[in-house]
Amino acid sequence: MNSDRLFINVKPGKTFIDRLTGKTKVRTFLALIMLLIATWDIRLILPLFFLFIIALISIRPNWKKVWAVMGFIILVNLFNLLLMWLVEPDYGRNVVGGSTVLYRLSDFYIISAETMWYFFVRFTKFMATFVISLVFIQSITPSEMAAGLYSIKVPYKACTIVSIAFRYIPDIARDFQNIKISMQARGLELDSRKASLMTRLKQNITILAPLIITSFDRVGNIANAMDLRGFGKKKTRTYYAEHEDTRGDKIMMLVYLLFYGLFLAVVIIKIVTRPEYQVWYP
Amino acid sequence: MSEPIIVFEDFSFKYKSQTTETLKNINLVIHRGEKILILGPSGSGKSTIGNCINGLIPFSYEGKITGSLTVAGIRTTEANIFTLSRHVGTVQQDSDAQFIALSTGEDIAFSLENEAMPRPEMLPRVEAAARTVGMENFLGEVPYDLSGGQKQKVALAGVLHNDEEILLFDEPLAALDPAMGMTSVDLIDRIYREQNKTVIIIEHRLEDVLYRHVDRVILVSDGQIALDTTPDELLRADILSKMGIREPLYLSALKNAGVTFGKEDHLADLQALNIDAYKEKLTSHFKENAASLSEVTVSEEELLNVQDVSFRYGEEDVLKNISFKVHKGERICIIGKNGAGKSTMAKLLCGIEKPRTGSITFRGENCLNYSIRDLGRLIGYVMQNPNQMLVKDMIRDEVSLAMQLNGYSEEEIEKNVETVLRMCDLYSMRNWPIGVLSYGQKKRVTIASILSLRPEILIVDEPTAGQDYRHYTEIMRFLENLNKEYGIAILFITHDMHLAIEYTDRAMVFTDGELIADDYVFRVLSNPEIIKRANLKQTSLVTLAEKAGIDPEQFIHAFIEEERRIRDDEQ
Numbered sequence: 001m002n003s004d005r006l007f008i009n010v011k012p013g014k015t016f017i018d019r020l021t022g023k024t025k026v027r028t029f030l031a032l033i034m035l036l037i038a039t040w041d042i043r044l045i046l047p048l049f050f051l052f053i054i055a056l057i058s059i060r061p062n063w064k065k066v067w068a069v070m071g072f073i074i075l076v077n078l079f080n081l082l083l084m085w086l087v088e089p090d091y092g093r094n095v096v097g098g099s100t101v102l103y104r105l106s107d108f109y110i111i112s113a114e115t116m117w118y119f120f121v122r123f124t125k126f127m128a129t130f131v132i133s134l135v136f137i138q139s140i141t142p143s144e145m146a147a148g149l150y151s152i153k154v155p156y157k158a159c160t161i162v163s164i165a166f167r168y169i170p171d172i173a174r175d176f177q178n179i180k181i182s183m184q185a186r187g188l189e190l191d192s193r194k195a196s197l198m199t200r201l202k203q204n205i206t207i208l209a210p211l212i213i214t215s216f217d218r219v220g221n222i223a224n225a226m227d228l229r230g231f232g233k234k235k236t237r238t239y240y241a242e243h244e245d246t247r248g249d250k251i252m253m254l255v256y257l258l259f260y261g262l263f264l265a266v267v268i269i270k271i272v273t274r275p276e277y278q279v280w281y282p
Numbered sequence: 283m284s285e286p287i288i289v290f291e292d293f294s295f296k297y298k299s300q301t302t303e304t305l306k307n308i309n310l311v312i313h314r315g316e317k318i319l320i321l322g323p324s325g326s327g328k329s330t331i332g333n334c335i336n337g338l339i340p341f342s343y344e345g346k347i348t349g350s351l352t353v354a355g356i357r358t359t360e361a362n363i364f365t366l367s368r369h370v371g372t373v374q375q376d377s378d379a380q381f382i383a384l385s386t387g388e389d390i391a392f393s394l395e396n397e398a399m400p401r402p403e404m405l406p407r408v409e410a411a412a413r414t415v416g417m418e419n420f421l422g423e424v425p426y427d428l429s430g431g432q433k434q435k436v437a438l439a440g441v442l443h444n445d446e447e448i449l450l451f452d453e454p455l456a457a458l459d460p461a462m463g464m465t466s467v468d469l470i471d472r473i474y475r476e477q478n479k480t481v482i483i484i485e486h487r488l489e490d491v492l493y494r495h496v497d498r499v500i501l502v503s504d505g506q507i508a509l510d511t512t513p514d515e516l517l518r519a520d521i522l523s524k525m526g527i528r529e530p531l532y533l534s535a536l537k538n539a540g541v542t543f544g545k546e547d548h549l550a551d552l553q554a555l556n557i558d559a560y561k562e563k564l565t566s567h568f569k570e571n572a573a574s575l576s577e578v579t580v581s582e583e584e585l586l587n588v589q590d591v592s593f594r595y596g597e598e599d600v601l602k603n604i605s606f607k608v609h610k611g612e613r614i615c616i617i618g619k620n621g622a623g624k625s626t627m628a629k630l631l632c633g634i635e636k637p638r639t640g641s642i643t644f645r646g647e648n649c650l651n652y653s654i655r656d657l658g659r660l661i662g663y664v665m666q667n668p669n670q671m672l673v674k675d676m677i678r679d680e681v682s683l684a685m686q687l688n689g690y691s692e693e694e695i696e697k698n699v700e701t702v703l704r705m706c707d708l709y710s711m712r713n714w715p716i717g718v719l720s721y722g723q724k725k726r727v728t729i730a731s732i733l734s735l736r737p738e739i740l741i742v743d744e745p746t747a748g749q750d751y752r753h754y755t756e757i758m759r760f761l762e763n764l765n766k767e768y769g770i771a772i773l774f775i776t777h778d779m780h781l782a783i784e785y786t787d788r789a790m791v792f793t794d795g796e797l798i799a800d801d802y803v804f805r806v807l808s809n810p811e812i813i814k815r816a817n818l819k820q821t822s823l824v825t826l827a828e829k830a831g832i833d834p835e836q837f838i839h840a841f842i843e844e845e846r847r848i849r850d851d852e853q
Binding site for chain 1: 372672
């Protein structure tokens, strides 16, 4: 049904998560991200990861696009781990504690249970962060994002920059496309088979000059339009796109408060117990 | 007369960046409940007057003000833009850039959001405003899916709920197709009547605005008020063409016939104008002209042949079985409402998109596999906004760029660039920086830069958008000259019916992806069915001809020829 779903949605969707307010979405996301950053405990990370996968399924994303990005992220992550291992094969000793050798390639290159465990936790943690970001980005509209940021006391002028940027990015992209085409018609070669990377890079910069000039014209008009309708008149602002709390929002408030609680707990436990090693190991 | 609401007293204004005053000693009183047209060519200062009224001057544009301006009892130098915006609602010219929000509802709500109005109060007001302009079913739409006219309606709704007494429209017709423009003028008039507002329209398209009654016209020229009078008086004054304003076509036709008007004639409203007394003169003049009508001759030399071309974006058919030919030296206008397929057709001709079926040949050679670059040497495409095309600092460099990119030798470039610069009357300016040029001059440079590759066909997208009559004439005469002297075929993509009538011979009309008409301009424009289907506006010439009992098609034909004769004599 939502196969035409884009990565950035301008129109709000229809699923449970979509229908939450921007405030709930931003606050929940923030709680989860903070929690994920704070913890290295797989007993917490793994359940969260599965929860996020369920959330992702629930918003019925465009799987083709999701897999494309997901595949890329998985590859980058694995590559990252490989590099870490190449530089420091016994990394687990410092963060997990101990070094149980499973396989020895040479004196330096060993595969230890602790390092593998660390890599597994790290990978899960990154993937969880990625999945929840994906859910967040796909379920929030730029206007809700602005309202949500405003609800966590970000000044509204900064919030508006977010929504304005999303409003005009497609326009600027279209301008860029037009300028590019008109330059191609005049003989600019942008075909990778016919021109070298450097030439193409240089030529793309030629296109930027008119793009910047047209964009400046537009910025002037936008600024006037905003002034004329009283933007910046008051210290506070309300949002048309931010509907009143629904039952879902009330439930989610309990949920995100729970996560903030968990986050605090994780941090406090860390401070109090001062564990020798960062990563929990069975 | 009711109380004054806007009072200019000995008002002058000089922009910080300029050396001379843009407005000089303006004295003007506008009363509550009036409907005013501020008329003037580009650069006359008419938009500056608007910006003074809504407070952008001095809030956003710095400069020196002398004299005084009072709006709704507030002296503008002592108030800020927010106080003024409670009294003056402004609808700007660029309906796209002023659509700030990501949905219709949100954009209408923008000023209420800034008032920090609680959402429950906001919703009914947004809906009421949307209903006033007829956009209540589009509240969730995103700007990318709306037409220019719809965006303008949203902009209007956005300034309706703060009880602004004054509505200011800055060139509301600039970006709309003819029928949409009429709807817009109608809507402004309806809101004026229903809501007892003071309405100020800033425009140079006189005939289109006069489609609905206005109380008073302020003619601005060179920063001063040249005339402040009723529309009838203005039209009688015979001052318009001197001021660079197009007079209504029906008046031109009557004047060509030697008619002089009396004091009682309602010149501003063709419907109300009693032409019985002038019928005879008009008919005999028409007969005289009609006797000598020449056939439009078309060269046999075929350049472009489009056969059964279809194109679709995703599931949607954008073009259906289009076939036409273009011959050497033809002047064709491509007309139709937004989204009818005109721009897609142009994209296909330039190789930006490839048709799904059908063939396109240039001088008999299949050019479907040509790249954009290859086609650029055969068919030149001039974009609407010259700022999107200019990449160099100097005129000469800009014009030689295309040849350099195509690998011509220095000598060839030297020779050809000189020819092109002379063709475009830019030779004496060849070492000027582009930054100092006017819009029209920039347009000429872009055309020169395209011509340097010597294409045989030019596609010109909205050559006159946002131009007043004087600049419009300048650009069009230039293009006409290129066509006549060098035999370059020109395809104009346009909304402008005046352009079609004055400067083209053949019209291709697109509607919903179909080419519904391809015929002589006078035949197309006198065909009511095509006019209606293509969202065009019936020209006042048809109405006039019908009132006088003359066949509209022939009347338009005769009028076009006569106008061209007059124009040629002037040159």
